[in-house]
Amino acid sequence: MTTDPGSGSRPPAIRVENLTVSYGPRPALLDVTLEIEPGLLIGVIGPNGSGKSTLMKAILGFLKPDLGEVRVFGRPVEKMRRRVTYVPQRGAIDWDFPTTVAEVALMGRYGHVPWWREPTSRDREIARNALETVRMGEFAGRQIGELSGGQQQRVIMARALAQEAEILLLDEPFAGVDAATEQAILDVLERAKEQGKTLVVVHHDLATAARTFDRLVLLKQRLFAYGTPREVLEPELLRQVYEGNLAAFSQLAGEGEER
Amino acid sequence: MIEALFEAVLGPLGEGFFQKALLGGALVAIPCSVVGCLVILRRMAFLGDALSHAMLAGVTGGYLFMRLAFGIAAHAAAMLIGSVLAALMTVFMINFISRVSRLKEDTSIGIMYTGVFAFGGVLASFFAEKIHIDLVHFVLGHVLAVDSTDLWVSGIVAGIVLSTILLFYRQFQVTTFDPVMATSLGIPVAALNALLTADVSFVVVSGVGMVGVILVVGLLITPAATALLLSTRLSRMMLLAAVFGLTSVIGGLYFSLGLNVSGGSAIILFCTVQFLVVFTVAPRHGLLAGWLRKRRMVPQQMIEDILRAALRADSAGGATRDDIVRYLHGPHSRLEGALRRMQREGVLTREGDRHRLTEHGRFEARRILRAHRLWETYLHRMGTPDDRVHETAHQLEHVHDEESVDYLDDRLGHPVLDPHGSPIPADFVHATPGREVRSSLLRDGDRAVVVAIGPIAQESPLRLGTVITAGPREDDGDTWTFRDAQGTEIRLDHEQADEVRVEVLEVSRSDGD
Numbered sequence: 001m002t003t004d005p006g007s008g009s010r011p012p013a014i015r016v017e018n019l020t021v022s023y024g025p026r027p028a029l030l031d032v033t034l035e036i037e038p039g040l041l042i043g044v045i046g047p048n049g050s051g052k053s054t055l056m057k058a059i060l061g062f063l064k065p066d067l068g069e070v071r072v073f074g075r076p077v078e079k080m081r082r083r084v085t086y087v088p089q090r091g092a093i094d095w096d097f098p099t100t101v102a103e104v105a106l107m108g109r110y111g112h113v114p115w116w117r118e119p120t121s122r123d124r125e126i127a128r129n130a131l132e133t134v135r136m137g138e139f140a141g142r143q144i145g146e147l148s149g150g151q152q153q154r155v156i157m158a159r160a161l162a163q164e165a166e167i168l169l170l171d172e173p174f175a176g177v178d179a180a181t182e183q184a185i186l187d188v189l190e191r192a193k194e195q196g197k198t199l200v201v202v203h204h205d206l207a208t209a210a211r212t213f214d215r216l217v218l219l220k221q222r223l224f225a226y227g228t229p230r231e232v233l234e235p236e237l238l239r240q241v242y243e244g245n246l247a248a249f250s251q252l253a254g255e256g257e258e259r
Numbered sequence: 260m261i262e263a264l265f266e267a268v269l270g271p272l273g274e275g276f277f278q279k280a281l282l283g284g285a286l287v288a289i290p291c292s293v294v295g296c297l298v299i300l301r302r303m304a305f306l307g308d309a310l311s312h313a314m315l316a317g318v319t320g321g322y323l324f325m326r327l328a329f330g331i332a333a334h335a336a337a338m339l340i341g342s343v344l345a346a347l348m349t350v351f352m353i354n355f356i357s358r359v360s361r362l363k364e365d366t367s368i369g370i371m372y373t374g375v376f377a378f379g380g381v382l383a384s385f386f387a388e389k390i391h392i393d394l395v396h397f398v399l400g401h402v403l404a405v406d407s408t409d410l411w412v413s414g415i416v417a418g419i420v421l422s423t424i425l426l427f428y429r430q431f432q433v434t435t436f437d438p439v440m441a442t443s444l445g446i447p448v449a450a451l452n453a454l455l456t457a458d459v460s461f462v463v464v465s466g467v468g469m470v471g472v473i474l475v476v477g478l479l480i481t482p483a484a485t486a487l488l489l490s491t492r493l494s495r496m497m498l499l500a501a502v503f504g505l506t507s508v509i510g511g512l513y514f515s516l517g518l519n520v521s522g523g524s525a526i527i528l529f530c531t532v533q534f535l536v537v538f539t540v541a542p543r544h545g546l547l548a549g550w551l552r553k554r555r556m557v558p559q560q561m562i563e564d565i566l567r568a569a570l571r572a573d574s575a576g577g578a579t580r581d582d583i584v585r586y587l588h589g590p591h592s593r594l595e596g597a598l599r600r601m602q603r604e605g606v607l608t609r610e611g612d613r614h615r616l617t618e619h620g621r622f623e624a625r626r627i628l629r630a631h632r633l634w635e636t637y638l639h640r641m642g643t644p645d646d647r648v649h650e651t652a653h654q655l656e657h658v659h660d661e662e663s664v665d666y667l668d669d670r671l672g673h674p675v676l677d678p679h680g681s682p683i684p685a686d687f688v689h690a691t692p693g694r695e696v697r698s699s700l701l702r703d704g705d706r707a708v709v710v711a712i713g714p715i716a717q718e719s720p721l722r723l724g725t726v727i728t729a730g731p732r733e734d735d736g737d738t739w740t741f742r743d744a745q746g747t748e749i750r751l752d753h754e755q756a757d758e759v760r761v762e763v764l765e766v767s768r769s770d771g772d
Contacts, residue, residue: 060443086443097300097436098490107433111444115430143491159440 011074108162150181292504309372315379317345577613704767713758
């Protein structure tokens with residue numbers, strides 16, 4: 001609560017302060033404080049039920065915390081909804097829905113179009129550019145059900161880019177994709193980063209976390225670590241967080257030390 | 260003859276009741292079908308059914324209220340408002356119950372709508388002498404007996420429903436497609452859901468009067484489902500649904516008049532037949548299209564046979580049609596189509612009467628040959644009788660994805676020859692210059708540099724950076740031989756050869772038929 005917007009230095013993209021969220025006696029998040037600098041690719045890791053998606057919802061301003069607050073570029077998240085966008089898991093979308101690639105990208109503009117007006121030609125151009133950025137321009141007229149998994153992921157990324165939000169929250173974009181698709185998604189993330197976006201990605205696979213992200217957030221209700229992969233993928237730290245799941249990081253610990 | 264047809268089409272149009280039925284039917288069917296699009300995309304069909312039943316309580320309640328309070332019988336507006344109120348209350352109860360209990364939504368729908376329907380029934384029979392609701396009409400509708408009040412009600416409902424859908428089209432589209440995204444765009448999702456529920460209640464209420472409580476769901480979802488089969492966009496789906504709704508009213512009414520059967524049933528039956536027709540002939544996803552696609556499809560087996568025939572004749576400048584026919588295992592009625600398709604896909608080129616493999620085609624052909632010979636070796640080792648090895652391998656060679664072939668190759672100890680003594684092509688997918696592979700993949704004449712040595716191979720004289728040339732396999736293929744630059748021979752078994760990783764420098768090209 002000490003953030004001073006007038007201090008001149010650029011405010012952090014996301015600032016989470018003493019955030020506690022609970023759905024019952026056990027908190028989903030407990031006293032999480034975190035500052036994310038703009039323009040980085042951040043991975044959020046932690047075991048199942050560690051509060052990763054709660055943190056995402058909080059950054060989207062979808063929920064009322066018990067305590068603490070989330071600030072986006074120095075202002076309360078409720079006032080900054082437009083600046084943050086959410087990229088759902090592919091499985092959360094009905095791919096049989098009658099709509100085309102171009103229409104899905106254009107949906108990203110709906111938040112900028114008042115309800116009584118049609119999207120302008122500028123809106124259409126932004127949507128088209130977003131499709132080009134993810135290299136899906138030539139598929140604009142396709143029904144979304146005809147796409148491969150990697151193409152589907154790229155279309156929902158294009159929709160998020162068309163929103164022109166500075167912060168993108170992605171929910172497990174790498175879940176269940178093959179190596180080629182993974183590369184395609186990484187490519188899109190890199191391009192978004194080049195455009196100055198801040199990307200926060202919920203991630204499951206510890207083995208690939210080190211080479212994918214600039215910074216990692218290690219979460220299990222509390223914030224256990226935030227920093228470079230090298231700082232976060234500490235065997236001791238991982239053991240605390242993933243107690244019981246020794247197999248998940250036994251090889252990984254070795255990998256961390258090599259770096 | 261033509262005159263009779265004229266009479267059959269135009270005759271009824273002169274009748275007042277038929278005009279009213281047509282107009283009323285259209286006013287009901289169009290908004291019903293349009294809203295139905297959102298209903299089926301949101302998987303709310305069962306809810307539509309529930310709302311239509313809940314109406315009975317609303318109709319009776321509205322009737323009784325006006326009768327007891329003002330002494331007016333069968334006040335249409337009151338019954339309509341009562342119906343909508345009953346529908347909204349039912350939805351509220353359904354949501355409430357499924358939220359606070361562990362029950363799934365379909366269960367709470369089932370509980371609530373039967374309960375509300377039964378309450379309506381009790382109310383109607385308890386006040387039997389005060390109330391005159393024709394339950395038969397309620398169940399079957401009375402489209403051939405609509406009066407102007409019905410028309411007014413349907414008209415107003417159509418106006419309200421269609422204008423809300425048009426005004427908030429984009430909002431409905433995005434909340435239906437991805438509610439979470441809609442929320443993050445700042446769209447009031449809960450308000451839109453309530454609005455849609457109200458719209459569904461309205462169209463159901465006005466639809467029950469026409470086709471009855473049981474069939475109204477058909478009017479809600481069948482035209483929309485028919486339209487979905489033909490649409491790639493929601494806007495087009497809504498337009499087509501409206502058209503199908505309208506045609507089923509027109510078709511159904513003539514049908515009912517011609518055969519003198521119940522109007523509501525005729526409309527819905529027409530609707531269903533319309534759906535079945537589209538389902539059969541739809542260009543993309545229809546039954547017929549699927550059947551034709553399958554018929555036109557060239558069997559994978561034929562393509563693979565052609566590839567192998569062409570590979571065999573590769574050194575002769577390509578295979579003639581007769582060469583290929585000799586190689587085919589199945590009927591060759593679709594051979595021409597297959598050849599054309601393979602040319603289009605850049606697998607084959609045609610030079611005079613000979614079909615030649617392209618570079619890509621050669622790669623594919625060798626992949627299949629390799630899979631075939633590995634399968635033969637595998638079957639031989641499994642003890643398959645010799646006379647069946649070839650045929651079975653021929654069926655199994657269609658399992659030639661990279662992973663399966665690699666597995667077979669490793670499991671068999673990277674064999675060089677198949678049981679008939681024919682060479683098995685080398686692993687040309689992985690063992691290519693510049694790539695890092697296990698040394699067990701190297702074949703006679705290949706050159707590579709050692710980049711890693713695992714524990715089991717530590718005792719060999721190999722060191723990192725040693726450049727080795729693979730020699731022939733010995734001991735029935737179980738021993739790998741290599742020579743280093745000084746000409747010293749190095750012998751490894753399968754396990755050791757797997758542990759030595761090398762970067763391939765050069766491969767000898769001496770495999771194939």
